[in-house]
Amino acid sequence: MKRLSGCRCSIRLPVQVESTIPRYTIYPKTHYVTPRERIVQAMEEIKVELADRRKVLLENNKLLEEQRLSQRTQFDLEMMNELGYCSGIENYSRYLSGRGPGEPPPTLFDYLPADGLLVIDESHVTIPQIGGMYRGDRARKETLVEYGFRLPSALDNRPLKFEEFEALAPQTIYVSATPGPYELDKSGDEVVDQVVRPTGLLDPLIEVRPVATQVDDLLSEIRIRVAINERVLVTTLTKRMAEDLTEYLEEHGERVRYLHSDIDTVERMEIIRDLRLGEFDVLVGINLLREGLDMPEVSLVAILDADKEGFLRSERSLIQTIGRAARNINGKAILYGDKITASMAKAISETERRREKQQRYNEEHGITRRG
DSSP states (O other): OEEOTTOSOEEOOOOOOOOOOSOOOOOOSOSOOOOHHHHHHHHHHHHHHHHHHHHHHHHTTOHHHHHHHHHHHHHHHHHHHHHSOOTTGGGGHHHHTTOOTTOOOOOGGGGSOTTOEEEEETHHHHHHHHHHHHHHHHHHHHHHHHTTSSOGGGGGSOOOOHHHHHHHOOEEEEEOSSOOHHHHHHHTTOOOOOOOOTTOOOOOEEEEEOSTTHHHHHHHHHHHHHHTTOEEEEEOSSHHHHHHHHHHHHHTTOOEEEOOTTSOHHHHHHHHHHHHHTSOSEEEESSOSSTTOOOTTEEEEEETTTTSOSGGGSHHHHHHHHGGGTTSTTOEEEEEOSSOOHHHHHHHHHHHHHHHHHHHHHHHHTOOOOO
16 A cells, blocks of 8 residues: 555555565665675785785884774774775775776776767866876875875775876867866867857956956946846955955945855855845855856956956956856946956957857847847
8 A cells, every 4th residue: 555645545556575585785885895705805915915014114113103004904804804894995995896006996987888978067177176186185195104094005095097087088078168278289170169149148248447446336336236136246366355345345235245165065055046036136255156157147247356367367267257247138247457467368358259259140140139
C-alpha cells in the first residue's frame, strides 16, 4: 500500500519478492571503497613504506617526526584492518588503486570517450586554476611529509599536473568573454566571436570621469537610476574604501549593501537576489562583481580609481566588470580616472568594437533592442 503525499487516496502496488538477502554490507560514503583482498595487500605495502620512512627520519635525528608518523600510520592500519577504511584513507590511494609512484590520479576524464567534447566555461579563470591546483596541493603535502604527518606516498593523492590535464583532455571549447593567452594560442584561427545577443542588447556605453569628484558624482548617478527603478554596481580597490563608501551612501539616504569576501556563497546569492528584487538599490564590492553575475536590473556599473593599474584594474577585469551592465537596455559604465591607462584603453576599445558589431547586426536584421 502506498499513500501519495498531499493526497488522501491510496494506491495498491503489486509486490513480488525477487530474492532474499541474509546479509548486505553498506559501505561508507567514500571514493575509496576497495575489496578486502586489495586492502590487505595495500596494508602490507604501507608497512614497507613506513619502515623505510622511519629509518630515514631516525638517520636524520628527527625523533619527534618518526614517532608521530609511526603512531599515526599504525592507527590508520588498525582502522583499515578492523573497519576497511580510516579517516584520510585517500592519502593511501596510490596503494588502494594499484598505481605506481608519480602516476596521475584517476579522474572523470577516464570515463570520457576518445571523441568526447570538453567545454570549459570562464576559461580565463579556470585554466590558471588547473595549473595552480597541483602546485598548491604539493606545497601543502610536502610540509605534512616533512614533519611526519604523512608518508611520502600521500604526495600521489593529488590533482592532475597541467601537462597531464592537456594529455587527457579531449577536443575542447574554451568559453570566455576575455580569453587568456593560453586559450588564444591553442585555438589559433578557430576563434568564434559570439557577441550578438538574441535580445538585441548592446554592450554598455562607457564614460571616463575625474577621480576628484568621483564620490559625489556617483551619488548623483545613483539617484538618477533609483528614480527609474534601476540598480547600480560599484567596485572599489580596497575593503576599507568599500566600507567607507557604503557608510557615506547610507548617510545620504541610499539603500546600499556591501559585498565582501567574508560572506559565504549562500548569503552572497541572497544579497544578489535582494538587489534584483529591489530590497536595496546599490551593491558595493571589490572583486566579487565579475564572472557569472547576470542582473538585468543593473543599468550602471561604476568603477572607482579605474586608472590604478593592477590585477583589479587589468584589461580583463575591466571588461568583465563593465559587462555586468550589458543585460540592461540602458546599460552604462563609468570609469573614474585622471588618466587613461593601457588597460583602460584596451577595455574601452574592445567594448566599443563589440558594441559597433552588435549595432550593425541589429540594423541589418531589423532587430529592436529589448530588455
